[in-house]
Amino acid sequence: MESSLNAVRRAHDLEDARDEVADLLVIGLGATGAGVALDAAARGLSVVAVDAHDLAFGTSRWSSKLIHGGLRYLATGRIGLARESAAERDLLLRHIAPHLVKAQPFLMPLTPAVSAATARKLMTGYRLGDLLRAAAGTPKKLVPGPSRLGAGAALDLVPALAADGLRGALRSYDGRVVDDARLVVALARTAAGHGARVLTRCRALGLAGDGAEVRDELSGETFTIKARVVVNATGVWAGELAPEIALRPSRGTHLVLREDTLGPLKAGLHVPIPGETSRFLLVLPQSDGHVLVGLTDEPVEGPVPDVADVPESDVASLLGTLNSVLATHVTREQVAGAYAGLRPLIDAGTGRTADLSRRHAVLKGKDGVITVVGGKLTTYRRMAEDAVDAACPQARRSTTARLPLVGATPRGVRAPWRLVERYGSEAEDITALIETNRALGAKVIPGGATTWAELVWAVRHEGALDEHDLLDRRTRIGLIPEDRLSALKVARHVLSLET
Numbered sequence: 001m002e003s004s005l006n007a008v009r010r011a012h013d014l015e016d017a018r019d020e021v022a023d024l025l026v027i028g029l030g031a032t033g034a035g036v037a038l039d040a041a042a043r044g045l046s047v048v049a050v051d052a053h054d055l056a057f058g059t060s061r062w063s064s065k066l067i068h069g070g071l072r073y074l075a076t077g078r079i080g081l082a083r084e085s086a087a088e089r090d091l092l093l094r095h096i097a098p099h100l101v102k103a104q105p106f107l108m109p110l111t112p113a114v115s116a117a118t119a120r121k122l123m124t125g126y127r128l129g130d131l132l133r134a135a136a137g138t139p140k141k142l143v144p145g146p147s148r149l150g151a152g153a154a155l156d157l158v159p160a161l162a163a164d165g166l167r168g169a170l171r172s173y174d175g176r177v178v179d180d181a182r183l184v185v186a187l188a189r190t191a192a193g194h195g196a197r198v199l200t201r202c203r204a205l206g207l208a209g210d211g212a213e214v215r216d217e218l219s220g221e222t223f224t225i226k227a228r229v230v231v232n233a234t235g236v237w238a239g240e241l242a243p244e245i246a247l248r249p250s251r252g253t254h255l256v257l258r259e260d261t262l263g264p265l266k267a268g269l270h271v272p273i274p275g276e277t278s279r280f281l282l283v284l285p286q287s288d289g290h291v292l293v294g295l296t297d298e299p300v301e302g303p304v305p306d307v308a309d310v311p312e313s314d315v316a317s318l319l320g321t322l323n324s325v326l327a328t329h330v331t332r333e334q335v336a337g338a339y340a341g342l343r344p345l346i347d348a349g350t351g352r353t354a355d356l357s358r359r360h361a362v363l364k365g366k367d368g369v370i371t372v373v374g375g376k377l378t379t380y381r382r383m384a385e386d387a388v389d390a391a392c393p394q395a396r397r398s399t400t401a402r403l404p405l406v407g408a409t410p411r412g413v414r415a416p417w418r419l420v421e422r423y424g425s426e427a428e429d430i431t432a433l434i435e436t437n438r439a440l441g442a443k444v445i446p447g448g449a450t451t452w453a454e455l456v457w458a459v460r461h462e463g464a465l466d467e468h469d470l471l472d473r474r475t476r477i478g479l480i481p482e483d484r485l486s487a488l489k490v491a492r493h494v495l496s497l498e499t
C-alpha cells in the first residue's frame, strides 16, 4: 500500500532524504505539519517531513477533539475567523474525513444559575452559529440547528443532570473528530501516498533557509537534509528553532472518566464557568465510551516540556464546575485519567492567554525559514495551504479542500461501526486480518474494545515503532494509566512478532 508507513519504509525514506534536495522540508508532524506535508505533496512537490518523536506527539493529541463551527469566534466579533472555521468544518465533514468527523449534540442545562436573559442570549448565539453553518453550505441534516428542550427531554438525554430547578436545556450541534491523533495519522499517510517522505524519530537540531541539521533519534546519527524551503510547524516548540517567534503557551487540562461514571450520555454538555461570560466547561462523550471533561486555560512559564503535567488545582477546578450541574457528584477517585496540552498562542504582549488571538500566523524568518503557528486543529488545512503558498509561491494551487484522506470513502464498508469510524474504508482490512487469524480478534485489555488486529495494523501501515506509539497515539488506551499498564504486555508482544 503506497500510503503505508512502517519501519522498513522509514529506513528507505531516510536514506533517500539524505541524498536528495527536497522541494520542501517540514519540521513537526502534528496536524499542521502533516497538513503542510500533504498540501505540498499533493501539489506535486517533493516533500520530507520529520518529527522528533512520533506523529501527533504534541498538542494535536491533547485537544478537545472539536471541529469548531466558528461560534466561539463570533462572541468576540472575529467574523473572518468564524467563517473560516465553519468552512473548514464543512470540508472535513463532507469531503476530507467524513469517517473521522461527525456532528455532536450538546446540551446547555438551564439551571437556576442561568438566568432567562442569559438563556436568551445563549440561544441567539447558537442561532448565529447555525447561520455560519448555512453560509458554509453544510446541510442541516449533517449539523442540525439549535432547539430548546424541556427538563424531561434534557434528562432523557443526560440522566446524570440534577433535576432540581432544571428548566430544560438548549441543544446545539458542533463537529467532533473521533480521535485527533488518528486525524494526524490519516494526514501523514495521505501525504505519504502522494510521495512525501514521512520520518518520525528525526529531530531538527537547527534550521537554515536551505535545510536542517537532523538527528536520527533511533541511531543517534546526525546529518543534513537539504531542501529548497523549510517550514517550521513545531507548534508550541516553534520558538526553539526560530528564536524570533514569541509564544505564550497556555495549559488546557481534560479529565478522563470511565463510561459508567456519568451513566448514559446521548449528548455532551456546555456548562457555564462561574465568573466567565464566554467560556464553558465541556463534557465530551467519546465513541469508545470514555468521557472527557475540559478544559482549563492557564498560562505556563519556562521551558516547554515534552508532555505537560496536570496540577491537582486543574482537576479540582474542573470537578467543581462539573459537579455544579450533576445529581450525584463525581469524586476525585472516579477520575480515571487526566491530560494537559499546551496551546501554541502567539504572544500579543499583554492580556490573559484566554484572550490571545487564536488565528494562525505564517512568518518568514531572516534565514528564509517559514514558521506556521497558532490556529486550531479545525483549521489545520487552511494553515497548511497558507504556509505552502508562502513557502512556494510558484507552486500550483492547493488541492486539499476536496482531497479525501486515507479511508475517507467508508460508504458500503462491511465492518463493525467502531472500526469504520476510526479506519473508514480500511476497516475491512482490519476485519480481514481477524478472519485470517482469529487470535487477532482478541481484546488488548479485558472489557476494552481495541483488538490485537488494530495494533498489528498500526505497526504494518501506520508507522507505529514502539509501544508508546501503539498505546498513546494509534490507539488511546494510554489515556487511562491503569488500562495502559494492563495493555503493555500485549503491545510489546505484537511488536516482537511484527518487527
Ligand SMILES: Cc1cc2nc3c(=O)[nH]c(=O)nc-3n(C[C@H](O)[C@H](O)[C@H](O)COP(=O)(O)OP(=O)(O)OC[C@H]3O[C@@H](n4cnc5c(N)ncnc54)[C@H](O)[C@@H]3O)c2cc1C
Pocket (backbone or CB within 6 Å): 027, 028, 029, 030, 031, 032, 033, 050, 051, 052, 053, 054, 055, 056, 057, 058, 059, 060, 061, 062, 063, 064, 065, 066, 067, 068, 202, 203, 204, 205, 233, 234, 235, 236, 237, 241, 250, 251, 252, 253, 295, 340, 341, 342, 343, 344, 373, 374, 375, 376, 377, 378, 379
Ligand atoms: C487543551 C487543548 C484543547 C484543544 N482543543 C481543540 C479543539 O477541540 N479543536 C480545535 O480545533 N483545536 C483545539 N486545540 C488547538 C489545537 O490542538 C492546536 O492548535 C493544534 O493541535 C496544533 O497543532 P500543531 O501541529 O501546530 O502542533 P503540535 O501538534 O504540537 O505538533 C508539533 C510537532 O512538532 C514536533 N517537534 C517539536 N520540536 C521538534 C524538533 N526540533 N524537530 C522535529 N520535530 C519537532 C513535536 O514532536 C510535535 O509532534 C486545543 C489545544 C489545546 C492545548
